[in-house]
Amino acid sequence: MRHFDLVIIGTGSGNSIPNDATSDWQIAILEKGTFGGTCLNVGCIPTKMFVHTADQAAAPANAKKLGVDAHTDAVHWPEIRDRIFNRIDPIAEGGRNWRANENANVTVYEGTAKFVDDHTIDTGTGETITADRVVIAAGSRPTVPDIADLDTTGFHTSDTIMRLDELPESLIIVGSGFIASEFAHVFSSFGVRVTMIARSNLLLRHEDTEIAERFTQVAKAKWDVRLQRKTTRAEKTATGVKLHLEGPDGEETVEATHLLVAVGRQPNTDLLDVTKAGVELHADGRIKVDEFQRTSRSHIFALGDISSDYQLKHVANHEARVVQHNLLHPDDPIKSDHRFVPAAVFSNPQIASVGLTEEQAKRQGIRYVTASQAYASIAYGWAMEDTTGFAKLLADPATGQLLGAHIIGPQASTVIQPLIQAMSFGLDARSMARGQYWIHPAMPELVENALLNLPLD
Ligand SMILES: Cc1cc2nc3c(=O)[nH]c(=O)nc-3n(C[C@H](O)[C@H](O)[C@H](O)COP(=O)(O)OP(=O)(O)OC[C@H]3O[C@@H](n4cnc5c(N)ncnc54)[C@H](O)[C@@H]3O)c2cc1C
Numbered sequence: 103m104r105h106f107d108l109v110i111i112g113t114g115s116g117n118s119i120p121n122d123a124t125s126d127w128q129i130a131i132l133e134k135g136t137f138g139g140t141c142l143n144v145g146c147i148p149t150k151m152f153v154h155t156a157d158q159a160a161a162p163a164n165a166k167k168l169g170v171d172a173h174t175d176a177v178h179w180p181e182i183r184d185r186i187f188n189r190i191d192p193i194a195e196g197g198r199n200w201r202a203n204e205n206a207n208v209t210v211y212e213g214t215a216k217f218v219d220d221h222t223i224d225t226g227t228g229e230t231i232t233a234d235r236v237v238i239a240a241g242s243r244p245t246v247p248d249i250a251d252l253d254t255t256g257f258h259t260s261d262t263i264m265r266l267d268e269l270p271e272s273l274i275i276v277g278s279g280f281i282a283s284e285f286a287h288v289f290s291s292f293g294v295r296v297t298m299i300a301r302s303n304l305l306l307r308h309e310d311t312e313i314a315e316r317f318t319q320v321a322k323a324k325w326d327v328r329l330q331r332k333t334t335r336a337e338k339t340a341t342g343v344k345l346h347l348e349g350p351d352g353e354e355t356v357e358a359t360h361l362l363v364a365v366g367r368q369p370n371t372d373l374l375d376v377t378k379a380g381v382e383l384h385a386d387g388r389i390k391v392d393e394f395q396r397t398s399r400s401h402i403f404a405l406g407d408i409s410s411d412y413q414l415k416h417v418a419n420h421e422a423r424v425v426q427h428n429l430l431h432p433d434d435p436i437k438s439d440h441r442f443v444p445a446a447v448f449s450n451p452q453i454a455s456v457g458l459t460e461e462q463a464k465r466q467g468i469r470y471v472t473a474s475q476a477y478a479s480i481a482y483g484w485a486m487e488d489t490t491g492f493a494k495l496l497a498d499p500a501t502g503q504l505l506g507a508h509i510i511g512p513q514a515s516t517v518i519q520p521l522i523q524a525m526s527f528g529l530d531a532r533s534m535a536r537g538q539y540w541i542h543p544a545m546p547e548l549v550e551n552a553l554l555n556l557p558l559d
């Protein structure tokens with residue numbers, strides 16, 4: 103049986119661990135799917151390439167209010183799809199070849215790995231190996247909800263919807279989180295009729311409520327949004343799919359040519375038989391880790407979607423850097439920093455957030471003040487004729503330290519960055535607002551004004 107110094111399961115963020123400093127370790131990398139993992143192949147990168155294209159396709163519709171007649175003449179789905187994947191697929195293949203053929207100390211096993219015991223792994227290729235240390239970076243996969251007859255419909259998940267042969271005529275999206283909101287924007291901008299089915303009374307309900315309410319209001323004007331609906335049954339039809347729903351007004355059905363299910367992602371622990379390694383799990387199946395990314399077996403580390411509170415690439419990458427350091431320096435380990443984890447929803451409008459929502463601050467009994475600033479009240483907002491976007495801040499009234507920041511509107515994911523920086527480095531709101539110049543009349547004046555609006559003690 104071959105023995106390794108280190109086994110890494112999963113080639114998303116886990117693949118960034120081997121570097122020059124580990125060149126004298128014998129390392130096995132185990133991957134059951136496409137090299138590079140979710141973000142590169144079916145996640146962040148292709149979706150944002152579609153979102154940017156969708157932003158271009160949707161732009162003419164907004165030009166009218168600026169006095170410009172413009173029109174999107176055609177959307178060439180095969181060209182858009184192929185531009186995106188002809189860039190991504192060679193990167194995945196190149197990464198695989200590099201590890202498999204050009205890293206002398208790395209052996210790649212392409213199969214579904216399973217633990218035999220805490221030092222022994224069946225690679226799923228017919229070979230079982232042993233290791234001193236193991237990194238579990240096996241990610242998550244789309245959750246398939248328990249809807250009667252769903253399996254007969256040929257439904258899609260985020261893993262398949264981006265590689266369709268043709269642009270759908272119409273699309274039902276079950277779910278109302280990140281993936282649902284981003285794909286609703288993409289497909290509706292390309293001219294597809296979109297229906298969104300949400301269980302609760304708000305889309306993106308994990309966001310600050312005022313932000314979720316505004317997003318829901320804007321979404322209702324663009325898409326057929328069905329709130330407070332339970333999907334009881336799915337049915338394949340001659341032209342696509344029909345869903346049977348129960349809602350506040352009783353039973354109803356909705357039909358479309360295509361169905362996308364986007365109701366969350368589950369950790370891949372079940373595929374790995376991790377309990378055979380004696381690794382402890384949370385109730386939702388994620389692997390329990392300490393602040394050093396160590397599992398309950400100290401020679402086994404975990405990172406990213408399979409263990410994290412955050413299913414975000416920048417978090418998986420951060421945790422991979424921590425694991426890399428702790429593997430190299432076991433006597434001087436570092437902790438993961440999850441104090442201020444930002445996230446953005448790349449829909450239209452965009453949303454970005456960091457820190458506490460107002461509801462969380464209330465629940466935690468934290469003393470806070472809030473301030474908001476509308477894009478419509480800053481000069482660049484006038485230029486864009488934006489009527490729905492705003493920034494909302496939460497701060498400690500005594501110290502001026504920011505507790506949370508939430509932005510809905512153009513370029514929210516970029517505009518929020520100075521607030522993330524201020525929170526990470528402990529810069530108070532007043533110093534931040536008045537201790538620097540803000541370029542006039544640029545979009546970050548939204549942040550400057552929101553900071554000045556905070557009613558601090
Ligand atoms: C549609 C979509 C859009 C997203 N957009 C964003 C975004 O804009 N920004 C953002 O921050 N995050 C985004 N995310 C989330 C982000 O992609 C993930 O948080 C991140 O990729 C997780 O990285 P990871 O390394 O933990 O797992 P992964 O990248 O999923 O890697 C895990 C790897 O392990 C392999 N594997 C699993 N089980 C086994 C096994 N038993 N044996 C061998 N190999 C195995 C898998 O095949 C996979 O390649 C998005 C996700 C999706 C689905």
Ligand SMILES: NC(=O)c1ccc[n+]([C@@H]2O[C@H](COP(=O)([O-])OP(=O)(O)OC[C@H]3O[C@@H](n4cnc5c(N)ncnc54)[C@H](O)[C@@H]3O)[C@@H](O)[C@H]2O)c1
Nearest residue numbers: 247277278279280281282301364365366367413446447448
């Ligand atoms: N821009 C980004 O950073 C980005 C983009 C896409 C995905 N992601 C990550 O991937 C994760 C998964 O995305 P997602 O959109 O699938 O999950 P999500 O957790 O964002 O949203 C899932 C939604 O589905 C709802 N839901 C659950 N079960 C349901 C059911 N049976 N019927 C109807 N609705 C149901 C939930 O209430 C929730 O609103 C996200 O949590 C996020 O961390 C990030």
